[in-house]
Amino acid sequence: MGRRWGLLVGVLGAVWLLGSGQGGRQPAESAAQRCFCQVSGYLDDCTCDVETIDRFNNYRLFPRLQNLLESDYFRYYKVNLKRPCPFWNDISQCGRRDCAVKPCQSDEVPDGIKSVSYKYSEEANSLIEECEQAERLGAVDESLSEETQKAVLQWTKHDDSSDNFCEADDIQSPDAEYVDLLLNPERYTGYKGPDAWKIWNVIYEENCFKPQTIKRPLNPLASGQGKSEENTFYSWLEGLCVEKRAFYRLISGLHASINVHLSARYLLQDTWLEKKWGHNVTEFQQRFDGILTKGEGPRRLKNLYFLYLIELRALSKVVPFFERPDFQLFTGNKIQDAENKMLLLEILHEIKSFPLHFDENSFFAGDKKEANKLKEDFRLHFRNISRIMDCVGCLKCRLWGKLQTQGLGTALKILFSEKLIANMPESGPSYEFHLTRQEIVSLFNAFGRISTSVKELENFRKLLQNIH
Ligand SMILES: *[C@@H]1O[C@H](CO)[C@@H](O)[C@H](O)[C@H]1NC(C)=O
Numbered sequence: 001m002g003r004r005w006g007l008l009v010g011v012l013g014a015v016w017l018l019g020s021g022q023g024g025r026q027p028a029e030s031a032a033q034r035c036f037c038q039v040s041g042y043l044d045d046c047t048c049d050v051e052t053i054d055r056f057n058n059y060r061l062f063p064r065l066q067n068l069l070e071s072d073y074f075r076y077y078k079v080n081l082k083r084p085c086p087f088w089n090d091i092s093q094c095g096r097r098d099c100a101v102k103p104c105q106s107d108e109v110p111d112g113i114k115s116v117s118y119k120y121s122e123e124a125n126s127l128i129e130e131c132e133q134a135e136r137l138g139a140v141d142e143s144l145s146e147e148t149q150k151a152v153l154q155w156t157k158h159d160d161s162s163d164n165f166c167e168a169d170d171i172q173s174p175d176a177e178y179v180d181l182l183l184n185p186e187r188y189t190g191y192k193g194p195d196a197w198k199i200w201n202v203i204y205e206e207n208c209f210k211p212q213t214i215k216r217p218l219n220p221l222a223s224g225q226g227k228s229e230e231n232t233f234y235s236w237l238e239g240l241c242v243e244k245r246a247f248y249r250l251i252s253g254l255h256a257s258i259n260v261h262l263s264a265r266y267l268l269q270d271t272w273l274e275k276k277w278g279h280n281v282t283e284f285q286q287r288f289d290g291i292l293t294k295g296e297g298p299r300r301l302k303n304l305y306f307l308y309l310i311e312l313r314a315l316s317k318v319v320p321f322f323e324r325p326d327f328q329l330f331t332g333n334k335i336q337d338a339e340n341k342m343l344l345l346e347i348l349h350e351i352k353s354f355p356l357h358f359d360e361n362s363f364f365a366g367d368k369k370e371a372n373k374l375k376e377d378f379r380l381h382f383r384n385i386s387r388i389m390d391c392v393g394c395l396k397c398r399l400w401g402k403l404q405t406q407g408l409g410t411a412l413k414i415l416f417s418e419k420l421i422a423n424m425p426e427s428g429p430s431y432e433f434h435l436t437r438q439e440i441v442s443l444f445n446a447f448g449r450i451s452t453s454v455k456e457l458e459n460f461r462k463l464l465q466n467i468h
């Protein structure tokens, strides 16, 4: 009902504008309304409203999170951008300058990070190094102290991949390199059109539990897409169980978030004097305006908020892991590391205080056997999506695509980990649950991206209000 009404208001507004020409006084919000009027109030599938999220994110969380992400621990991400695409081989490597990723020189990255790509405390480190050496020598059984042997077992368990939603890069590979995320920001690269559509197309078409016969309205600007096709798609989506619908909404939210960034950091000026990146309202409208996208845009924005809530909930749930006294954001700089941990905990407690958390218990709740099968399906589909990122032609986009899917995968791992569920509720920290440094870095950076998107929506709302 609300949706129809919003669309109707939008249509009427547009007709009115067309009729009134340039001269007359025009309603202040019409352009803004066409993107945002349906994006307010309660979100489907959860009990939270958009305005509460906006206030919470833009004023309380966003500034502190930005601070944290600028620290050494979070700015260096190790990634293998040279993995072959497992699904097809005609990848058009886009040669654009803006697609290039500049990896770190080996002396740029703090030693503390390099030596401990998946460990998180000093003690654990030295123990692990001992273990690794022992493993290489093939001497795990006899020559190690009992304590070390236990640790070996413990760490092997941590590698237990059954919890993982992502196919992680092999970061020990010689092809994996550290990238400074601050020097390689996610922004408009010119990678769009058919190549980019192909990726999203595969993600949506083959991986979203969707029968072949139902088409999602892919590029709403293309001609030949009838109204009935859309209706079929959305009534199919409504009919799904909450988990499968959630899967679609997460992917759509990620897609929306990435497009918000590209519109907010559009290459506006490219002369020999300077390059200027900034907001491109037209680009934003093309992706999110209710009329231009035939109703898709506002849905995408709602899905962005849904994604936000899912990651927010995961962060609030994993607090005890970060509260463990032996947990460090280890870079080797003791003072800085301690300060960063304090900031991290401050942020996490702020997140925990958010009053309207998503209830993940509504997921996979039914019959145990069925729920487990569904969860496994969910996991396999998501892993597939993380592999598709190796097929993205633009390296800059591949970097951020990998980081954000790994971050979301880590959030899902947290939400659905049996270990965490069994051990965490107020009974103190669980020592069975583990996150690698890569997972931690991607989790917070991915959330930082969505938090930035929500903040950017406020900017676009203001910009749109000035248009008509
Ligand atoms: C903004 O984006 C549109 C495409 O959506 C493009 O045609 C236009 O040139 C861009 N504006 C600037 C200033 O780059």
Ligand SMILES: *[C@@H]1O[C@H](CO)[C@@H](O)[C@H](O)[C@H]1NC(C)=O
Residues within 6 Å of the ligand: 087, 202, 206, 207, 380, 381, 384
């Ligand atoms: C994984 O993706 C490939 C390529 O799109 C597809 O052929 C395969 O069926 C997918 N598997 C799952 C479980 O989604």
